[in-house]
Amino acid sequence: MLYPMSPKVVELKRKLESFMDRHIYPNEERFYREAEEFGPWKVYPVVEELKPLARAEGLWNLFLPESSHGAGLTNLEYAPLCEVMGRSHLAPEVFNCSAPDTGNMEVLERYGSEKDKERWLKPLLAGEIRSCFAMTEPAVASSDATNIESSIVRDGDHYVINGRKWYTTNATDPRCKICIFMGKTDPDNPDRHKQQSMILVPMDTPGIEVKRPLPVFGFYGVPDRASEVVFTNVRVPKENVLLGEGRGFEIAQGRLGPGRIHHCMRLIGLAERTLEKMCRRVRSRIAFGKPVSEQTVTQERIAEARIMIEQARLLTLNAAYAMDTVGNKVAKAEIAMIKVAVPNMACQIIDWAIQAHGGGGTSNDFGLTQAYATARLLRLADGPDEVHRNQIARFELKKYSNV
Structure with missing residues (x-):
């Protein structure tokens, strides 16, 4: 290995x-x-x-x-x-x-802060509460995080928060007690990456309304509890700002790196499980006088699936190694590559598995529709494919800037 x-x-x-x-x-x-x-x-x-x-x-x-x-x-x-x-x-x-x-x-x-860790991190680590992360907004193209319009305005010893968020995972969970909210504290800053801040918002603060759960391909709660949340004149103490004003984009990049690779790691496991289901299914079904597993189109798809999983795993392990040795910031290209490659790999393999299961594959009986919802969602969550591809291309072109 x-x-x-x-x-x-x-x-x-x-x-x-x-x-x-x-x-x-x-x-x-x-x-x-x-x-x-x-x-x-x-x-x-x-x-x-x-x-x-x-x-x-x-x-x-x-x-x-x-x-x-x-x-x-x-x-x-x-x-x-x-x-x-x-x-x-x-x-x-x-x-x-x-x-x-x-x-x-x-x-x-x-x-x-130490106070934040005692109040929020400790019960999260114990699994006693859950949390949500409010960044994406319905009114703007949130694939560009600098577009985010929600406001965080200083008012004496407090900040006043206003904004409408969606795909705020976990907000409908009754155990969700703390939200990490991203908004603008300095919307006029010429550096668009210094306009945003992140702030801790207890979910029982007046002015927070969890409007509705959002289905993912018709699923509520599985693969996650996507939610729409409105914040209206929500007041929190000034010390709830993380790192200080203008550091939100920096924190987001630090947060999303590990999140992206964790999603990819899990998707490789989901793809393996899906390939296993596909192989068991085609060995047990007879069509046109012989097992479906003996149809060459089936064998070709199984072979391609194995190759794609192994490629994705090696790419993901390489990104993990880079994060460990040179840091998340330097490993941006490696993280971006797996964020494109792995969800696309999983989507394709799950699609083949659905086909192999026939009409039953489109039902909820085999876990394939739930799996597809997860994989397809992750071509958008934590940055869409297009953004990551553009980033990878810029890294590559930069190598030839003196040509």
């Missing part, structure tokens, strides 16, 4: 896979049923039942590199573990490794 696993990671991976076999896969049907029955405004009992079991087995907060609060793993070490968790929509939250909490915890760990 180019990136061999340490003995510590090998043991954690063994324990994770065992837990998945014993507790996650057998409860998936119940999880999807509860998500449908209870909807995005309720807690799903199966998740709360399994979290203490995961914590008791030491499978808790495996992310957070270079932190005493996590498992002390590097991004490269976390990658194969995150891939295992990505095989099921149920798993990440059970292990307290789900978005957007992971990203928010990293922000609090890096940029929060």
Whole structure:
């Protein structure tokens, strides 16, 4: 292997896979049923039942590199573990490794005050509360984060916040207690990347209205609890600003790097699980006198799927290694490349699997429609393909600036 696993990671991976076999896969049907029955405004009992079991087995907060609060793993070490968790929509939250909490915890760990860490990070690490991240807005093209129009205005010892956000994941969750909000404190600053700030907003603050859950391809709560939230004259203490005014874009870039690679790690696991379902299906079905697995078009797709997964995994491990060795900022190109390659890979493999399952593949019975919703969403979340491709091209062209 180019990136061999340490003995510590090998043991954690063994324990994770065992837990998945014993507790996650057998409860998936119940999880999807509860998500449908209870909807995005309720807690799903199966998740709360399994979290203490995961914590008791030491499978808790495996992310957070270079932190005493996590498992002390590097991004490269976390990658194969995150891939295992990505095989099921149920798993990440059970292990307290789900978005957007992971990203928010990293922000609090890096940029929060000791008071912030005690009030918000500690219960998040314990899985006692959840959080949301409010950046995307319906009124502007939020793929360009400098477009964000929500206002954060200083008023004495407070800031007053106004704005309308959507795709604010987790906001409908009754356990969601804290929001990291991005808006403009200095809209007239000639440097567009210094106009924004990030601020901590307790969700019980007057003026916050969670308007509605947003479905992803008709799913509410799975793959996530996307929400629309309106902030009207929301007042919070001035010390709630993270790092200081004008640092919001900087924090966003620091936050989104790990978030992007975690999404890719999980998607590789989801693609592996999908290929497994596809292979089992085509071996068990007869069409035109022989197993579907013997049809050459099926074999070609299976072969291409295996190649694509291996390529995506190597690219993702390379990005993780770069983040660990040269830092997230220097590894921007590597992160951008996987953010394009991995969701597109997963979308294609899931599409082939749906085709192999016939009409049943378009139902919710096989988990493929839920998987496709996740993969397709991630061609947009944390930056659309087009933005990342433009960034990669600029990095490449810069090599020839003197030509």
